[in-house]
Amino acid sequence: MIENNKSKQDSEKEGGEIIVVKNLSKKFGSNVVLDNISLGIEKGKTTVIIGPSGCGKTVLIKHLIVLLRPSSGEVYYKGVRIDNLPDDKLNKVRTNFGFLFQGGALFDSLSVAENIKFPVKQHYKVTERSGLDELVKTKLSLVGLEGYQDYYPAKLSGGQKKRVALARAIALNPEVILYDEPTTGLDPIRSDVINELILKLRQGLGPTSIIVTHDMTSAYKIADRIIMLYEGKIIADGDASHIRNHPHPVVQQFINGRIGEDDLAVLRASGTIFQTQYLPRDFEK
Amino acid sequence: MIETIGAKSIEMSFDLGRFGRFLWKSLLASLRSCINPRTYPLVWDQMHIIGVRSVPVVMITGAFVGMILAVEAYDQLAGMGLEEHLGVLINISVVKELGPVLAAVMLAGRVGGALTAELGTMNVTEQIDAVKSMGTDPIRYLVAPRVLGCVLLTPFLIIYADLMGVVGGAFVSLEEFGINSSGYWSFSASGVEFWDVSIGVIKGFFFGGAIAIISCYKGFTCREGAEGVGRACTEAFVASFISILALNFALAIISKAIYNTLWPIKIML
Ligand SMILES: Nc1ncnc2c1ncn2[C@@H]1O[C@H](COP(=O)(O)OP(=O)(O)OP(=O)(O)O)[C@@H](O)[C@H]1O
Ligand SMILES: [Mg+2]
Secondary structure, three states: OHHHHHHHHHHHHOOOEEEEEEEEEEEEOOEEEEEEEEEEEEOOOEEEEEOOOOOOHHHHHHHHOOOOOOOEEEEEEOOEEOOOOOHHHHHHHHOOEEEEEOOEOOOOOOOHHHHHHHHHHHHOOOOOHHHHHHHHHHHHHHOOOOOOOOOOHHHOOHHHHHHHHHHHHOOOOOOEEEEEOOOOOOOHHHHHHHHHHHHHHHHHOOOEEEEEOOOHHHHHHHOOEEEEEEOOEEEEEEOHHHHHOOOOHHHHHHHHOOOOHHHHHHHHHOOOOOOOOOOHHHHOO | OHHHHHHHHHHHHHHHHHHHHHHHHHHHHHHHHHOOHHHHHHHHHHHHHHHHHHHHHHHHHHHHHHHHHHHHHHHHHHHOOOHHHHHHHHHHHHHHHHHHHHHHHHHHHHHHHHHHHHHHHHHHOOHHHHHHHOOOOHHHHHHHHHHHHHHHHHHHHHHHHHHHHHHHHHHHHHHHOOOOHHHHHHHHHHHOOHHHHHHHHHHHHHHHHHHHHHHHHHHHOOOOHHHHHHHHHHHHHHHHHHHHHHHHHHHHHHHHHHHHHHOHHHHHO
16 A cells, blocks of 8 residues: 555656556457557546557557456556456446447447436435436536437447447546547547547546547547557657658558558459459340 | 366366356345345345246246156056156156146246346446446346345245146046046045155255356356357356256155155155
């Protein structure tokens, strides 16, 4: 305990890094998804993580609240090592976090309102029901879904589910909010609403935000810092202009949304009609 | 060949270890929930889902067991002129063994399958992760109420199965075979003790717990996709079925030992 306090002070001196990841590696069987990643997240800042599909972005942010345990390496929250804590202690730590899952992960046996109340009811003795309803209403209007309290998740569209999930993630006004692709599956205007929302939340209580996204427009708009993950490693790390002018070809391809020359060559060489491709007339007698 | 056997057995013992931990955590969480009024509504919900809708199937199972016993045993006993003893035979088999076991097997299919499918779907859609991410222990929130629901309700369902078994057996014996009813019932009353009925009902606590914990475990550890959920359900049923039979065997031996120490004279008579 004393040791923990000491390292806590140290970390706050080091520029207020609220989350620190040291030499994190994660393997699933023989598949190395994260390869020796070290990273510090500054308090109150918005960090955006980009990278191609399947490069381990979700795996990385799940480690930040220890939904996955590292194969090796350490994770610290406010200077306290959390990756090896037992479940009951972790649960205390996790109340400081809000996590928006890539697929929403709403409880489908509960209504929208009950989903949003869930974290509150779990950690507070609620005596006033109207207060809770008020909270649900505010959070829902933040994500533009007022009036949807009594819907069940099965009746919502993909984008609506995402927004309800966001409302649930911010229900406890967490210190750290982790967003896994908050704008994927939303139309451009809704996406921008979510971007504005993320910016707005920052002004209020100033949570630390970590956002996984493919959407470069929103990355440039909201990020204080952009990190690019590629093949299990961080290949770029800096503010928007640093990323825009980054010399690494993979970074340039990704942010401009262009296929690499090598991949293009393969695609061109394969021709337009594949040998195994049939047309309806091939089946006519 | 040897390598694959080795790898399989390592995997199996690993799985067994994980199940052991899950079992321990679930039991602790269930005991804690007993003294935490905040979980009562959750338990109540589960009892409703598990219990009320299982009553008809369990009753039908019980009735058929009683009837078939009467049909099969009648000829044997009637040949010896012992048809009035049919009551003891049917009723003791029903309350002690067949009622509890078959009711539990029904529940393993009906309730266990539903539990595994529900939790498995929650697992693959990250809802269990979501519970964790909000600082709640999924075993406390999801498993404990289901375990308590099953443990508390299975004995009652067994009572229903027993009752229907007795009724079914009596119906066939008295109506169909025309056995003298006062003889039938008096032999039953002297042959079936309160102890026999209570053993059958007590088994229900164990069967219910086994079904719930195995089914929840399979749901929690199920693989991705619809196929993964389907396979988890099958595995849960098979595992529950075997553990019901094994538990039944163990409980029979234990109860016999207890009975013999409590009433040593009775065996000699
Ligand atoms: N539970 C798991 N078991 C085994 N492998 C996994 C598991 N979770 C993720 N992986 C593997 O880790 C790799 C990275 O997955 P991850 O979900 O982090 O990708 P991502 O960067 O979030 O991609 P996307 O942008 O498509 O969401 C994938 O190759 C995936 O197969
Ligand atoms: Mg992802």
